[in-house]
Amino acid sequence: MSLAPWRSPLSHALERNRSSPESCYFQLATIRPDGTPANRTVVFRGFLDETNQLKIVTDARSQKVKQISALPHGEVCWYFPITREQFRLQGPLTLVDSYTPNRALQQARCREWQQLSDSTRRQFSWPDPAAPCGDRDDFSPPVLDTTQPLPQFCLILLNPITVDWLELRSEPHNRWFYQLNGDRTWSQQAINP
Amino acid sequence: MSLAPWRSPLSHALERNRSSPESCYFQLATIRPDGTPANRTVVFRGFLDETNQLKIVTDARSQKVKQISALPHGEVCWYFPITREQFRLQGPLTLVDSYTPNRALQQARCREWQQLSDSTRRQFSWPDPAAPCGDRDDFSPPVLDTTQPLPQFCLILLNPITVDWLELRSEPHNRWFYQLNGDRTWSQQAINP
Numbered sequence: 001m002s003l004a005p006w007r008s009p010l011s012h013a014l015e016r017n018r019s020s021p022e023s024c025y026f027q028l029a030t031i032r033p034d035g036t037p038a039n040r041t042v043v044f045r046g047f048l049d050e051t052n053q054l055k056i057v058t059d060a061r062s063q064k065v066k067q068i069s070a071l072p073h074g075e076v077c078w079y080f081p082i083t084r085e086q087f088r089l090q091g092p093l094t095l096v097d098s099y100t101p102n103r104a105l106q107q108a109r110c111r112e113w114q115q116l117s118d119s120t121r122r123q124f125s126w127p128d129p130a131a132p133c134g135d136r137d138d139f140s141p142p143v144l145d146t147t148q149p150l151p152q153f154c155l156i157l158l159n160p161i162t163v164d165w166l167e168l169r170s171e172p173h174n175r176w177f178y179q180l181n182g183d184r185t186w187s188q189q190a191i192n193p
Numbered sequence: 194m195s196l197a198p199w200r201s202p203l204s205h206a207l208e209r210n211r212s213s214p215e216s217c218y219f220q221l222a223t224i225r226p227d228g229t230p231a232n233r234t235v236v237f238r239g240f241l242d243e244t245n246q247l248k249i250v251t252d253a254r255s256q257k258v259k260q261i262s263a264l265p266h267g268e269v270c271w272y273f274p275i276t277r278e279q280f281r282l283q284g285p286l287t288l289v290d291s292y293t294p295n296r297a298l299q300q301a302r303c304r305e306w307q308q309l310s311d312s313t314r315r316q317f318s319w320p321d322p323a324a325p326c327g328d329r330d331d332f333s334p335p336v337l338d339t340t341q342p343l344p345q346f347c348l349i350l351l352n353p354i355t356v357d358w359l360e361l362r363s364e365p366h367n368r369w370f371y372q373l374n375g376d377r378t379w380s381q382q383a384i385n386p
Contacts, residue, residue, distance in 0.1 A: 022215075022274040029222035029232035029268075037222035037230045039270035041279050075222075077232035081215040081274075086234050119364070126365055126385065133383040171312070172319055190326040192319065 004052045005186050006163040006178045010087055017080040026078035028056065028158075030067040030093075038067060044078075045115075048108060053157040054089065057112055060097055060152040062129050068093050074158055088164040091180075096155040105155070113149035124150045166193060197245045198379050199356040199371045203280055210273040219271035221249065221351075223260040223286075231260060237271075238308075241301060246350040247282065250305055253290055253345040255322050261286050267351055281357040284373075289348040298348070306342035317343045359386060 017023035029039045045055035054076065058064055068074070075090040096105045113121070122141050127134060144150065163178040173193035178186055210216035222232045238248035247269065251257055261267070268283040289298045306314070315334050320327060337343065356371040366386035371379055 020274075022272065025272065027220035027222075027232055027270045027272075029220075029230035031224065031228065031230055035224065035228070035264070036266045036283070037224055037232075037268050038281075038283075039220055039222035039230075039232060039268040040281060041270055041272045071228070073229045075230050075232040077220045077234055079215065079218065079220075079234045081213075088231075088233060090229070090231075123365075123386075129385050130368075130370070131385050133385055172316075175323075177323070192322050192324050192326055193316075 004160070004163070004178065004180075005188055006087070006089075006160075006165060006176075007052065009085075009165055009176075013080045013083055013085055013087070017082045020080070020082050023080050023082070026076045028064070029075045029077070030064055031071045031073070032063075032067055033070055038063065040064065045112060048157055051159075053094075053159045055108075055112065056156040056158065057116070058154050058156055059124055059129055060154050064156075065095060065097075065154055068095050068156065076158060084168040086164075086166045086168070088162075088166075089158060089160040090163075091159045091161040094157040094159065096157065098149070098151040098153075109153070109155040110147070110149060112155050113153055114147060118144075118146075121146070121150075124153050197353070197356070197371065197373075198381055199280070199282075199353075199358060199369075200245065202278075202358055202369075206273045206276055206278055206280070210275045213273070213275050216273050216275070219269045221257070222268045222270070223257055224264045224266070225256075225260055226263055231256065233257065238305060241350055244352075246287075246352045248301075248305065249349040249351065250309070251347050251349055252317055252322055253347050257349075258288065258290075258347055261288050261349065269351060277361040279357075279359045279361070281355075281359075282351060282353040283356075284352045284354040287350040287352065289350065291342070291344040291346075302346070302348040303340070303342060305348050306346055307340060311337075311339075314339070314343075317346050 024044050025041050027039055028042050029037055032038050042056045072093045074093045078087045096109045121144050125142050161180045165176045167174040175191050175193040177191045178188045217237050218234050220232055221235050222230055225231050235249045241248055265286045267286045271280045289302045293299055314337050318335050354373045358369045360367040368384050368386040370384045371381045
């Protein structure tokens, strides 16, 4: 597979915004079971091997996993503060949890677990997300296996089918729209901001 | 109307992140006509008068106006980089355009137009957003009336019914959930991060 044409400007943005820690975060929108939108900040974990799929990790007990299981589609909004540009990446989401039979995806899930920091790994042993707080004094972090993920550890893959890139620095702004065609090629077009 | 209990931590976040220009931006998720989520960065324009409604401005020709007209509900995800906290604000959206008959809302729309910078006002005279680019040389910015908004200028109001506040600085993190009750009072609860 060849890299999509939007990968080059995205790489440049990541490079030029390196000094801003929040440039590795973006906002992922999904749909709630009642049809309303949900939106939260997540950490960009790189691309899956030689694909154009963005990696995100999450907890199987989180609301977003329930939402993605019911409607596996999302849009990432990624704003880069130093260069003042925005990428909107929209497409189907793949949830890779402890039950996923696909061997390659399961290996990718394990590798992702191994690459986490200890403190991030520990978050997956915390009590049920969004449940009312119990007694914090009762909470003692367990010793975790760094090679084998906890069952609640999930990998999410976003496979973009459209990408909307906006540059705010120029006046008028510049904007490009990329679209994945049926034959797996990408078309791109300069559009009005 | 009294201020909602989440207004105080949000004010503190705005105050403490003042030195970060992007703390006045947030990501607004809405729903596309095909049921998939859309997500983009918008500028926070303050609260409407003495209410808890967040103000956003946009162009009537943008996709989000079509989306909001069809399904007037959104979630804002607002990340503050300096203090490392996130507010998720979800609720119905009100679109105030040139046809809105409500006099108070129409006045609010006019006031908002008057408060914009010249360069932001000028953006509303740009060619159709997201249409393929024409010849940029042909574009000459018109002189705009600073008191009377262009017809395409819209005010959007988000009236939060739930607010989810996450503080990432502590370990484990702190998280609070605020919910608007049927009697217009707010309940709040500490929940697991």
